[in-house]
Amino acid sequence: MANNAYEAGDFKKAEKLFVDLIKQLLTDGVAQSHNSIIHISAKLANLYAMFNEEVKAREGFHFCIHHLETKIRKGEDDFDTLALYSLILSWFGDYVHGRGDFTQSLALFKQSHEISVKINGKHHPHSLLQLNNMAAAYTLMNRLEDAVDCLNTALVLAQEVQMDDGMKDLPYYFINLANVYLTQVEKSAADAKELLKMAENSCREALKCAKVVDNRDALIQARKCMKQIDSYQIL
Template identity: 35%
Template sequence: MRFNYSHVVRIATLASRKSWSPRKLLLPLRAVPKGTTVTIGLFSLFSTPIGKQEEILEEMVKRGILEYQKGDAIKAEKLLHVALKTAQDLHDKNGITFIYDLMANIAFDTHNYRKAEKIFRDLIGRLIGDGVDPDHNKIVHVSAKLASIYGMLEENEKAEQGFQFCIDTMNKKIAKGASDEDTLLLTGLCLDWYARYLMGHMKLDEASANFQKAFELCSKVHGLQHDQSLVLLNDMASVLALKGNAAAAEEKMKDVISIGEKIQSEHMPAFYVNLGSIYMQNKSYEKSRDACAKGVNLAKKMDNKEYIEEAETCLEELRKAMRLTH
């Protein structure tokens, strides 16, 4: 089950899908959002093509991703199963690993968490069997996904242990002098996901501290004017609102929107909805309506159904709140 976040604040979890990780072997959790463009660069993960079969394999994976983007998870899984068999026949280890990761991400996205758990556990076993060190970034990345899954399943002890393993492992690397982009961003990703888990359990001070650490790492690599930096600021504003500090939350969200407009962030609908929710918390209903309506209009321009749904939900909750005051 999903965490029961407060309806007062819209958390832009959708925005975190694809912004964090530059790693070319494993994709971030929910990193194949519907509607995004599949690029050829995505398939440089496979071993260097040596013949027709490799081309067929690449094409099957492309088709699987495209079917998922169109909303047909069942057809996508069938295509990926065929692709997996082909990769196994070709002994293409990178291809096998990549397809496993895609299948697990699809299982997670369709709320089949047990299936996703099994695939990710198998994936860790495969990586270790191939000689990958247990503290390698690849293993940590999959472990962070598993921790998130355990959080969704409310297996909290496993979730805590998983997140602590990931964060401790990455902090040790940084303490030893690791400063490459991959390591810094993976550390930020682990902190971000752990903060979301903590926020879902209303451990707001801890969540805020972890979001802050994630933000510092992200802005160190990407700078402030970057989508993921803004998403983290958005989430920090959400924590402030949940703690009852609506004035500070409002100011932070205004900063997010100001920067987001400059860089034409794809997450502007979610940012406006969050601002509208904060206004609603303050009983500034006219401002809330304007912000949520702006979110709806932007989401429709982007043809983003998930953001449209969030924005329309915000307006519906606003109407209910206004009726209660009369």
């Protein structure tokens, strides 16, 4: 029920149900460090982030990461625990990224990526998502070449195996790559024409992929990207 409320966008109801569920699990004798409680606590931390309850959000993420790291140090490094750790590192990375701490978010995304590659493989959608997240952090740190490298790697890997979730995200990777090229255009007049051409090519690929996977949101974003490129009037 809590997950249903969350998916339906009824976040206050989801918060109450998640809190009640944790209380019930603890009453039933489930340990605080059990993965089920950690996962619910991480979802609550995400909700508190949405509500701008910063202290609760940070405490929630720190609680989850502390317990997972303690378990892993003790040798509890089964797939489920590592997968949950990678997921929560990514969520916490999103949280601090949204608060402007790009250095910490980059470190969290890198750590999440490393674990995901270890347990899922480099082609897994979660591994690819972390490359995309790393690119976002690099872009805002003005490390644009690193951002391009991450996105190009994600694009190559996604197309090598073509997992469903990875292909669904593929248009966004092309759009993000185009946006990095546009950022480079603003900073470098010397090769602006070439960069705009690369941005245009990336946007066209995004449009093509969005149509193939029937991703309406990506299609809208790709069209906006093309309009932005056209506005430069250098091509």
